[in-house]
Amino acid sequence: TMVDVTKDKKRQVVEIFLKLLGQGARCRLLVTPETTVEEILKRGRKELGFDQEWIPDSDFKCYVMEDHGEIKPGAISGPVKNHGLTDFEYEIYAVFEPSSY
Numbered sequence: 649t650m651v652d653v654t655k656d657k658k659r660q661v662v663e664i665f666l667k668l669l670g671q672g673a674r675c676r677l678l679v680t681p682e683t684t685v686e687e688i689l690k691r692g693r694k695e696l697g698f699d700q701e702w703i704p705d706s707d708f709k710c711y712v713m714e715d716h717g718e719i720k721p722g723a724i725s726g727p728v729k730n731h732g733l734t735d736f737e738y739e740i741y742a743v744f745e746p747s748s749y
Contacts, residue, residue: 658735664728665739666692667713673698681729685710688728689742707746713739 660680666688667674675695677688689708693699709723712731719741724731728740 662733662735662738664688664733666696667739667741668692668696668698669741669743671696671698679728679733681733682727684727685725685731685740688740692742707744708742709745711741711743713741 661678663676663678665674673696675692689705712720714720
């Protein structure tokens with residue numbers, strides 16, 4: 649049988665993907681298990697050129713990608729270690745969901 653190594657978390661620094669779902673823009677970031685989702689969003693927005701001051705980070709909600717590109721229900725926040733961080737194939741989707749429009 650094959651061993652699924654993607655579910656084991658052994659690395660101290662992990663490469664993840666952040667995808668701005670509405671735009672399709674995607675970047676790679678190196679994070680530790682202690683890195684917060686809020687830090688990832690801020691770094692990713694800057695990396696992708698979506699860091700306009702007039703759009704606050706709070707207007708984005710972040711979700712974990714499950715198998716086959718499905719979004720795991722429930723917005724996430726805090727350290728990524730609390731949200732199933734793995735050594736491989738970990739992706740966070742940021743969705744623009746402003747509190748007022």
